Amino acid sequence: MTNAIKTAQQWLSDADAILVTASNGFSISEGLNLFAHDRKLSTVLGDLVEKYNLPNLLGALNYHYPDELDKWRVYARIAEYYNYNYYPGELMGKLRQIIGDKPYFIWTSNVDHHFALAEFSNLLEIEGNWQTGICSNHPKDHSFVDLKETLHQIYEKDQAGTLTEEDLPTCAECKAPLSLNIPGSAFNIDQKQVSGFENFLTTYQDRKILVLELGIGPQNQMIKAPSMQLIAGNERSHYITINKGQLNIPSVIADRSIGFSSTIVDAFDALITGKGEVETQGPAKPEPRLSPEESKRQEQIFKNFYPSYTVNKGYRPGELVMYTTIDHDHPSHLHMVQYGKALMYSYGDPVNVHCFTQDGRYRLVKLGLNKANDEVHGFYVEPNTFIAMESVKRVTGFSQVSVTLPSSSSNEILIPKKKQLKKMFPQQQALIERLSADN
Structure with missing residues (x-):
């Protein structure tokens, strides 16, 4: 136990930069x-819980109110309780102590805005926050609005019984009416945050980066999967995850x-002091890799079985599967999908997967968050399928997709020959020409 803590401390000390990822557990x-139906729900929302039979805060945020x-x-009462009177506590102080003076970035799916209120400046709120407003009619074109004081004023008038629609x-x-900038029809990701995150990754993804994951459950793949893939693609990187009873490494x-x-x-406390009665897992011994002879034999099998392919070893898995960022051009x-892959939309433009x-x-699969446009959040691609992805020219100018790979996968990318592919799909020749490598 203590050895694992000491090792984690050493990884933190040696890191060139720290990527903090956080979700509901934090x-x-x-x-x-957000998921609790307890006494606090009534403390925060009062009579509105019974009036609309609200199950929890998440349900309250997503409810279609007739009034x-x-x-x-609802919005003002939540913001008053969790934001207007928020003061960073012990947890935020200890996180700042762990980060120290190292370059850092925080990537979170939490909408509470607490990291910003705790004065962490390098931040990507991938699902927005409930303190920021967005135009309901022109969410992509009109500016964000800081609603902190507006929500406080609504709360005070609500308590005084003087709230009107003019407020x-x-x-x-x-x-046009404003909406909260959280997932929904008007959601718009903050491009300044996205740009900062891209710059951080560009600078540090090949250096000694450490991912410090806080309270992300195994089922939450929006952040967890791509951050793991970042580690998989960089042998100098390390991963520390904290999640009681639900570790997934x-x-x-x-x-x-x-x-x-x-x-x-x-x-x-354990990471700061080097001791503590905490249950730890890892690090484990590395898995054996293919010998040069085994790799050569595997390559020959692929060439024999798929004679129309070339083998391109110019990419590392981390570069392809981690933060697969696709711009318009x-x-x-x-x-070819060699092993079968799960593709999952992360953020940016919706993605067309051919x-x-x-x-x-x-077939064309649309990755995104808008079900009205037949977009899906993720899907599984069967082995031996050719795929290509491109950003839809609609929102932010680029797309990010996370791609899972089995631990037994090789570094090989199998590229189909364009001439052969056109023979197989005569109705898609123009598409194949646009999406194929020059071979």
């Missing part, structure tokens, strides 16, 4: 549980990973 440690005043009463916030540019990074099955506060080349199967069928 918010719960801060006293905010706009009640909707903003509800509207867009300064077009006078894939074997491909197990030799560079340590898990703390404890509260975040107890794990922080550079779609990913068609390549799939060509071995039996001559073509």
